[in-house]
Amino acid sequence: MLAGTSCVGCPERFDSSARHFYSAPMTTLAVTPVTTTSEKHAFILFQYELYRNEPNFVPPLVMERELVLDPKKNPWFQFGTMQLFLARREGKVVGRIAAIDDPRYNEFHGTRVGWFGFFECLDDVEVAKALYAAAEAWVKARGLAEILGPASPSSNSEWGFLLEGFELPPAILMPWTPKHYLTLTEAVGYTKAKDLYAWRIDLAGELPPKVARVAEKVKQREGITMRPADLKQWDREVRIIKDIYNSAFERNWGFVPMTDAEFDQLGKDLKMILNTDLVLFAEVNKEPVAFCITVPDANQAIKKANGRLTTFGLPIGLVKMMLELKRIKQGRLIALGIKKEYRKRGLDSVLMKETFEVGKRLGWTHGEIGWTLEDNDLVNRPIELFGCTRTKRYRIYGKRLDALG
Numbered sequence: 001m002l003a004g005t006s007c008v009g010c011p012e013r014f015d016s017s018a019r020h021f022y023s024a025p026m027t028t029l030a031v032t033p034v035t036t037t038s039e040k041h042a043f044i045l046f047q048y049e050l051y052r053n054e055p056n057f058v059p060p061l062v063m064e065r066e067l068v069l070d071p072k073k074n075p076w077f078q079f080g081t082m083q084l085f086l087a088r089r090e091g092k093v094v095g096r097i098a099a100i101d102d103p104r105y106n107e108f109h110g111t112r113v114g115w116f117g118f119f120e121c122l123d124d125v126e127v128a129k130a131l132y133a134a135a136e137a138w139v140k141a142r143g144l145a146e147i148l149g150p151a152s153p154s155s156n157s158e159w160g161f162l163l164e165g166f167e168l169p170p171a172i173l174m175p176w177t178p179k180h181y182l183t184l185t186e187a188v189g190y191t192k193a194k195d196l197y198a199w200r201i202d203l204a205g206e207l208p209p210k211v212a213r214v215a216e217k218v219k220q221r222e223g224i225t226m227r228p229a230d231l232k233q234w235d236r237e238v239r240i241i242k243d244i245y246n247s248a249f250e251r252n253w254g255f256v257p258m259t260d261a262e263f264d265q266l267g268k269d270l271k272m273i274l275n276t277d278l279v280l281f282a283e284v285n286k287e288p289v290a291f292c293i294t295v296p297d298a299n300q301a302i303k304k305a306n307g308r309l310t311t312f313g314l315p316i317g318l319v320k321m322m323l324e325l326k327r328i329k330q331g332r333l334i335a336l337g338i339k340k341e342y343r344k345r346g347l348d349s350v351l352m353k354e355t356f357e358v359g360k361r362l363g364w365t366h367g368e369i370g371w372t373l374e375d376n377d378l379v380n381r382p383i384e385l386f387g388c389t390r391t392k393r394y395r396i397y398g399k400r401l402d403a404l405g
Contacts, residue, residue, distance in 0.1 A: 029094075029126060031134045034084035040069060043084050046093045047120050048307055056169045056176050058299045059307035068157075075261035076153055079104050081142075084118070085134045087127050095121035097131040099138035100153050105256040106144075114139030114401075116149035117159070121184060128184035140401045148193055148254075148398045150175075155254040156262065160196050160371070160394030161185065168391060171332040171368040172273075172299045174198065175394075185397050193398035194253055197380065198370030199388040203359050211385055215353040218346035222284060226354050229279035231271075238267035240281065240288045241337070248337035253373055254396065273298045277358050278331065282338075282347055290338040292351035294331045294359070294367065301325040331359065332368040348382050356386075 034040050044065045051057035069084070071077035080102045087095035100115035116135040121128050139147050151159040152175075162170075162177045170176040206212075218224070229237045242263040249255045258266070274295050282290040301324035305317030333355060338347050359367055369388060372379045 029087065029089045029130055031085050031087045031095075031130045033134075034086055039086060040066075040084065042093055043086055043096050043118075044069070046086075046096050049093075050120055050122070054176075054178070056166070058170055058176065058303045059305075061302065061305060061309065062307050063309070068152075075259060075265050076157075078259065078261060080153060082117075082153055083138050085131060087121070087131050089127070094124065095119075095127040095131050097121075097135050098153065099135035100149075100151065101139065101142050101144065102154055102256060104259075105154070108256055112143065112145040114142065114144035114147045115151045115153070116147055117152035119150050119181065121181070123178075123180040123184070125184055125187050129188050132185075132188045132190075136399070136401055145401055146398060147401060148396060150396075154256055156256065156258055156266075159254075160396055163195065163393040163395045165198070165392030169303075170299060171198070171370075172295060172297050172302075173332070173334065174368075174371070174392075182395065190397035190399045193396045195374040196371040196394040196396070197374060197390050198368055198392035198394070199372070199383050200366060200368055200391045201356070201386065201388045202366045203356065203364050204366075207353060207356055208385070208387055211349065211387075212353060214346065215349040219350045222342075222345060222347070224282050224284060224289075224347065224350055225286075226350070227281050227283065229274075229276040229281070231276050234267065234271060237279070237281075238263055241267075241291050241293070241335075244288065244291055244337045244339055245335065247340055248343075252376070270295060273325075275362070277362075278355060280351060280354055280358075282351060284342075289342045290336075290347045290351060292333065292336045292355055294333045294355050296325070296328045297330045297332055297368070298325065298328070300328055300330075329363060329365045330367055331364060332370070344378070348379070349386075352382070352386055 034043050044062060048059055051059070067073050069082075080100065082101070083099045085097050085099070086093055087097075096118060097116055098118040100117055102115060105111070106113060116132070116139075119131070121131060136147055149159070150161060151157065158173060158175045160175065161181045162175065163182065166176075166179060219226075242258065242260070246257045250257070270293070274293075278294040280292045281288045301321045304320035304324045307317075309315060309318040309321070311317060333352075336348060336351055368391075369383055370392070371394060372383065374380075374393075
């Protein structure tokens, strides 16, 4: 099979000059690489059509999806390569997938792994088989021996298929996917690589007394002082977070260090929605040794825009979104990092306690913590001790490519 495509139930041929695959007249299904602006637009909009009647789906802003997939604007493309594919049956889009090569991941882990992402598909194993075959062939043609996913486009972005918690809407920067993605993926030979957890914490009550006492003792023993982020010094704060983040998570499965450009972009994006009281730094002798970032769950507001900030030239979606932002009463703890020399000393309990208290002051009702790796007991155990409940589970799949023809 040639890299970059798949046609089901028919002969295949690839025109290297046109960079399109063609299928014999008998076929009704074809997968082709996205090469034009109109095809990329179709790639983006297919998700909105597919989830039209799903109440828990939060339509991302079309402009945001365009930025994510724009090599000139998304800093990930400074080192990564991606090929988008569309599946069509009788000319109608019935699925999509991206094949991804992240050389920074492979350099960091010493692996030969490719990725798939942005997967959306009808509940149709024929379509899924064609999409995965296209991504696998593209990845293998680049000399990679394994494929993992979904990652859109990396572990620093949205990743995983939802495995538990379908009845709940996704928190900000987390995906919602239907159950049939699990069965389709397993039907074409993928197996579990790793599960991720998301946890709920209720803010109506109080922390378990023992947990609160332990956090306070750690704070006193270690000489920790807490401070919120300084928005006037936001560039400095982002640099501090980057340094701690890239060292704190280096041993985590699936981790890939973020570049300065990626962190700068993330900092700009978060700045638009964050409450600086919920970006907390733990310091010892005025040196930052840990951080915790919790953001308002802007998905509630984004959903009101239904994917677009303007309609017929009027800022209808923008107005709806801005009004809803003021009503948000929940958030998501998206990252907590501790310098290596300060780990296993209880700083996580201090940061979580401070975050809990700020959330209560803001009048929030609950929050989500995640994601966390299923086997990261050093993280999951303290979360459970804080009275949190695991509400969602996501799965990363993998497949060896050695046997592909």
